[in-house]
Amino acid sequence: MTDQQQTPRAVLFDIDGTLVDSNYAHVDAWVKAFRDVGHPVDAWRVHRSIGKDSALLVAGLVGDEVAAEIGDRVSGLHSEHYAEHLGDDPDLHVLAGATELLAELSRRGHQVVLATSAPEDELAVLRGLLDVEDALWAVTSSEDVETAKPDPGMVEVALEKAGVDASRAVMVGDATWDVEAASSAGVQGVGVLSGGFGAGELRDAGAVEVHEDVAALLAALDDSVLTR
Amino acid sequence: MTDQQQTPRAVLFDIDGTLVDSNYAHVDAWVKAFRDVGHPVDAWRVHRSIGKDSALLVAGLVGDEVAAEIGDRVSGLHSEHYAEHLGDDPDLHVLAGATELLAELSRRGHQVVLATSAPEDELAVLRGLLDVEDALWAVTSSEDVETAKPDPGMVEVALEKAGVDASRAVMVGDATWDVEAASSAGVQGVGVLSGGFGAGELRDAGAVEVHEDVAALLAALDDSVLTR
Numbered sequence: 169m170t171d172q173q174q175t176p177r178a179v180l181f182d183i184d185g186t187l188v189d190s191n192y193a194h195v196d197a198w199v200k201a202f203r204d205v206g207h208p209v210d211a212w213r214v215h216r217s218i219g220k221d222s223a224l225l226v227a228g229l230v231g232d233e234v235a236a237e238i239g240d241r242v243s244g245l246h247s248e249h250y251a252e253h254l255g256d257d258p259d260l261h262v263l264a265g266a267t268e269l270l271a272e273l274s275r276r277g278h279q280v281v282l283a284t285s286a287p288e289d290e291l292a293v294l295r296g297l298l299d300v301e302d303a304l305w306a307v308t309s310s311e312d313v314e315t316a317k318p319d320p321g322m323v324e325v326a327l328e329k330a331g332v333d334a335s336r337a338v339m340v341g342d343a344t345w346d347v348e349a350a351s352s353a354g355v356q357g358v359g360v361l362s363g364g365f366g367a368g369e370l371r372d373a374g375a376v377e378v379h380e381d382v383a384a385l386l387a388a389l390d391d392s393v394l395t396r
Numbered sequence: 397m398t399d400q401q402q403t404p405r406a407v408l409f410d411i412d413g414t415l416v417d418s419n420y421a422h423v424d425a426w427v428k429a430f431r432d433v434g435h436p437v438d439a440w441r442v443h444r445s446i447g448k449d450s451a452l453l454v455a456g457l458v459g460d461e462v463a464a465e466i467g468d469r470v471s472g473l474h475s476e477h478y479a480e481h482l483g484d485d486p487d488l489h490v491l492a493g494a495t496e497l498l499a500e501l502s503r504r505g506h507q508v509v510l511a512t513s514a515p516e517d518e519l520a521v522l523r524g525l526l527d528v529e530d531a532l533w534a535v536t537s538s539e540d541v542e543t544a545k546p547d548p549g550m551v552e553v554a555l556e557k558a559g560v561d562a563s564r565a566v567m568v569g570d571a572t573w574d575v576e577a578a579s580s581a582g583v584q585g586v587g588v589l590s591g592g593f594g595a596g597e598l599r600d601a602g603a604v605e606v607h608e609d610v611a612a613l614l615a616a617l618d619d620s621v622l623t624r
Contacts, residue, residue: 189439192424192427192439192440193439200487208489210417210491210492210590210609211417211419211592212590215420215592259428264438361440362440363440367596368594369594369596371596381438
């Protein structure tokens, strides 16, 4: 009963793989980039690193020593290959329910924050695709923090922007890194399967709920931790 | 003790995502194909259908009615897009440990069977990449059965070719469909993560063991159900 007297929770959203179907384009771009520099990496290992800070992703996949040598080059090549998916006619689509969920949360008085570490140029394209500006309270980008997820810095910046305590926020994301970053900042994490991580992986990382995608989360909104 | 007197188990291998790093190329090709025909499908849903019979994959993703309309066209487009990954210089690589595991099993007297439903032309390229012909007891292909995994037909054909009872065989695969097909035929399934399915998903489908990849399975071979 007391819960109902509290203000609605702030809801922090990851974008890639959560609101936009872009994770597999990132996998494709990284696989090509690693191949270009002569250090091929298995696609599934790349996939499991998506959502992580780029520098951590590279070091985690090829080790610190090789990363020091190829890191900048492979990140640049990733951006080039990824840009092919983001051209004049992006081959990425907004995931079902994304626009509707953000609008509904905003309508109910939740502060909706995009908590991504995507670079400014990628973020601009993603926001263009999403077309949810009216529903947004705030947005964080790579400019706001030095190290992205799973470092909790991004989540902490998002909390500051929302002006709420960690206990009155929820993070929605598709990657174990989202959930881990949220947990480290004291925020409950809700997982979605639309980025290709498994439900078991997300729960093991600390997700308190797992939904197929944001459309399923919207359908279950009244029973979700988002509205408690 | 009695176990040690039995002949070594037959080991049935899936290829895509298990021995060759090809699942994400298949996801890419299907995503493009569905987009080409104006029925875009989320990449993660495609990913979770990889390893399944093509006709079942299409019907599962767009429904029977739309599948009846676009099925042949989208399958043809998938083959075209996938062929781009299989050109003169395939951008797919053999997963670490694949060649070594098959050679070691053959050396120990196991019957090694490739149990795939890949079409003959794809299979020829995959076998060329693998270069393990000397280690093989038999190979099944799409020619051998009408419906591929998760139908157990493919596993049953592989057992016939090996001339062993289901209880003396193990199936190694990356997809829940491999494990389900094996279980339906009474064969124990061993999962690998190299196709991008989660460990929890594979265990839920009935996998008795899950390893990161075939290199990890080779390293753990003496403790594995394969050698019991």
